[in-house]
Amino acid sequence: MPQPKADEVVLEIAYAGICGTDKHLFAGLPGSADVTYPRVLGHENSGTVVAIGENVQKLAVGDRVAIDPNIYCGDCDYCRAQEPELCENLSAVGVTRDGGFENYTTAPAKVVYKIADNVSLKAAAMTEPLSCVVHGIDLLTLKPHQKAIVLGDGFIGQMFIQALKAYGVHHVAVSSRKVSDAQHVELLKSMGADTVVDGNAKEFADNYHIVIEAVGSSFTQEQAVANAEKGGQVLMFGVGNPDQTFTISSYAVFAKQLKIQGSFINPYSFQDSLALLASGKIDVERLISHELSFAQVPAYLANKFDESVNKAVINLQKING
DSSP states (O other): OOOOOTTEEEEEEEEEEEOHHHHHHHTTOOOSSOOOSSOOOOOEEEEEEEEEOTTOOSOOTTOEEEEOOEEOOSOSHHHHTTOGGGOTTOEEBTTTBOOSSSSEEEEEGGGEEEOOTTSOHHHHTTHHHHHHHHHHHHTSOOOTTOEEEEEOOSHHHHHHHHHHHHTTOSEEEEEESOTTOHHHHHHHHHTTOSEEEETTOSSOSSOEEEEEEOSOOHHHHHHHHHTEEEEEEEEEOSOOOTTOOOOOOHHHHHHTTOEEEEOOSOTTOHHHHHHHHHHTSSOOGGGOOEEEOGGGHHHHHTTOOOSOOSOEEEEHHHHHO
16 A cells, blocks of 8 residues: 655546557567556546645545646746646656556546546546647647548547537547448447548548547558648547658748648646536447456457457456456
């Protein structure tokens, strides 16, 4: 059982989501911050406060909470310029300090958020990935008349569909390589997708004011620029390998006056994300397809899991008995 420092709390973890970043770290690739090993992974966490440090005032033992893993120094040039996501001294739960793939963990109280009574702990563990989606949307200028497309129909793409609709975009398309699977297409439409287009096509029948690349492959990154409307905004959200590149038409960027925007982590997006969960405008729990045991986690992180997974979590409530 860890002991909290003066400004920390100890949490009994209920659910820990498993992210693509965890796979990168497991393989020795970079994360949001530099990692020193050994490290307990897990940055998508929910749980219950079981102890508080002497300076903690806004949290109490028994509170149901979610953890924003990212901890900013508040003093570097980026933090002082209100760009904390670019913090030169970024630390993170499950990246630079031990995370939620264990029964109990600690976190600074300032990054721990209480959740509404109608939000389950299972759903609350998805607050961190949802907050990354919300940050991406915050970087865009959205108006109701726009048409948007999400490139990628996985877990992140599915949250983007719901989020764009929640933010008032009237038409949201999604690209999928499963357009022949009627059940899958119906699932995407039930999340708010107005149309589902063939993700194998380089160019689609329509262009879009908002293009969100949520895969991280060179193919979809090139696809994003090719299918942007004049004056369009392209959000590069998907995470590729560090040495990955893609080809871009500089003339298309010029002639269509495109805005191409990167999106990194989730600065101060937790409150909006928790509000979206509490309102029911975004349903994350039904996107979780698997609850893994600890014994299954290494195979999953090493991409040796033999099942199709939309989103996986570790249910530590079940493990804790």
